[in-house]
Amino acid sequence: MRHGKKINHLGRKTAHRKSMLANMACSLIEHKRINTTLAKAKALKQFVEPMITKSKDDTTHNRRIVFSRLRQKEAVTELFRDVASKVGDRPGGYTRIIKLGNRLGDNAEMAMIELVDYNELYNASKPEKKSTRRSRRGGGKSTTAAPVATETKAAESKSETKASNEEE
Template sequence: MRHGKKINHLGRKTAHRKSMLANMACSLIEHKRINTTVAKAKALKQFVEPMITKSKEDTTHNRRIVMSRLRQKDAVTELFRDVAVKVADRPGGYTRIIKLGNRLGDNADMAMIELVDYNEIYNADKQPKKKTTRRGRSKKADAAAPAAPAVESKKASNEEEE
């Protein structure tokens, strides 16, 4: 029975699974997005997000913890130097999984997992938008605008007289 066993074993022994996830995490940090199966992407998300959280505080202890899981010095360096700066203000949810359809060879569900802050397409709306109006203003309308409050003040004085 599987009571209380929540980890997806991905059809691999423990050592193989840990090595595979470490290599996939290093590839994700290096390339900012990778294509894989949906099951591996979900397992990778659980594997890599705690390490990104640890990278936000650059201490020797956190570097050693991340190094023990990733096992590649250049990936750890890039994680703490580049990725941590980019996700510093984000409280969590550093990765996004986008489903791509089925693989041609074996019909496996494929997905793309990416670091959220590195996608320019989805983050294009983060820049402040300029306020747009449906009707354009002409120069005549702008010149007439200061005269409008004077008309209102005349109406107000007429009402006071009555």
């Protein structure tokens, strides 16, 4: 039984797994997008999102915590300088995983993981929503114009009937 075993070991020992995730996180911060297997992308998402949350509050303590996990000074400075300013108002969900299909060699599921705020294709073309709402109660037609039109039609039909009666 696997009660309480939430971490994906990725077929590696602990030290190897932590080093691999640290290297992948540094690559993600540097390049803003990387291609990897789906299992590694999901593990990387769990690894990197708490560090991005810590980078929003630039304190020495948070820098030391992030540096102890990333182990690259350049990645830490870029995370706290560039990435934190870009995701400052976002409450979470800093990464996006897009499935790419299967790898030719071993048929492994491939995925692209990227930082959400750095993709201009998805963020640039969001149309503004209309603030007005339409109701189902005949909002398109004016309610006062309809009775006037029926009254004029009724008056015309009465005058036509009187004219036809006078002719006879």
